[in-house]
Amino acid sequence: MTAIVVFWLLSALAIAGALLAITSRDVLRTAGGLGAFLLAVAGFFALYGAGLIALAEIFLYVGGVLVLILFAMMLVHRSERGRPDLESRPSVAAVFASAAFVVALIGVLAPAAVLPRAATNMSTPSDVAELLLGTYLPQFEIAGVLLLAGLAAVVAVMGGDDR
Amino acid sequence: MSLIVVASILFGIGLFGVMVRRDIIAVLIAVEIMMGAALVLLVALGSGTAALGDVARISRAQSVGLLVLVAAAAEAAVGLALLVAIARRWQSTRIDEMTEGRG
Numbered sequence A: 001m002t003a004i005v006v007f008w009l010l011s012a013l014a015i016a017g018a019l020l021a022i023t024s025r026d027v028l029r030t031a032g033g034l035g036a037f038l039l040a041v042a043g044f045f046a047l048y049g050a051g052l053i054a055l056a057e058i059f060l061y062v063g064g065v066l067v068l069i070l071f072a073m074m075l076v077h078r079s080e081r082g083r084p085d086l087e088s089r090p091s092v093a094a095v096f097a098s099a100a101f102v103v104a105l106i107g108v109l110a111p112a113a114v115l116p117r118a119a120t121n122m123s124t125p126s127d128v129a130e131l132l133l134g135t136y137l138p139q140f141e142i143a144g145v146l147l148l149a150g151l152a153a154v155v156a157v158m159g160g161d162d163r
Numbered sequence B: 001m002s003l004i005v006v007a008s009i010l011f012g013i014g015l016f017g018v019m020v021r022r023d024i025i026a027v028l029i030a031v032e033i034m035m036g037a038a039l040v041l042l043v044a045l046g047s048g049t050a051a052l053g054d055v056a057r058i059s060r061a062q063s064v065g066l067l068v069l070v071a072a073a074a075e076a077a078v079g080l081a082l083l084v085a086i087a088r089r090w091q092s093t094r095i096d097e098m099t100e101g102r103g
Helices: A001-024 A027-047 A051-076 A092-112 A127-134 A137-162 B001-022 B025-047 B055-090
Strands: none
Touching: A001 A027, A001 B001, A001 B025, A027 A051, A027 B025, A051 A127, A051 A137, A051 B055, A092 B001, A127 B055, A137 B055, B001 B025, B025 B055
């Protein structure tokens, strides 16, 4: 019963946060909406027994990517006065297109998926570590190389102007 | 079923954001929302009927989810770096002003 209440609270937080992030023109409200959405996502992970990924989501996204996005906004809009204005071009076609996509997505996923319930057991970080350094070692290494490549790409892109 | 509906709605909100936003940062945020919705569904469905206490299955879903999270974080970092470089070059972050690559 508690799990159902938590699920709907998290769903409400995620949808409200996502809507705020998408519709608001104010930078801080957009960032706040994204933060609420990311926290709700972390809550979903915890609800389904994935505690480690919930923590990683909070550290990596709420603490990292969200701050990075705020920094980028401040860097990019520094010449304008006041808070930057994030414009939209609302269109009825976009509403219908995304609504149709949602209906199609539900139609495809609902019959195929095994329905999960809230987990009663959490998997511990050592369980995950055993898998990542055992069965999934090649994928783990590839993820490391991908991160390194990402880092090199960022340095290359940002360093290009100064030469 | 309810999770599938919620995740689909979140994905749809992200998709709507990609279509209507004019600022490239806001588009990137919308993409992050789509990625988050997909990741929740991946981990939850990967856990399957994990309420029965199948820790091994949750761990497997969680490991795959972590790898996807790493890829998503790398994507966000490269995307933001590109964004700042584009903003320096065009002096603007509006996507409809970036017409140089138009065929």
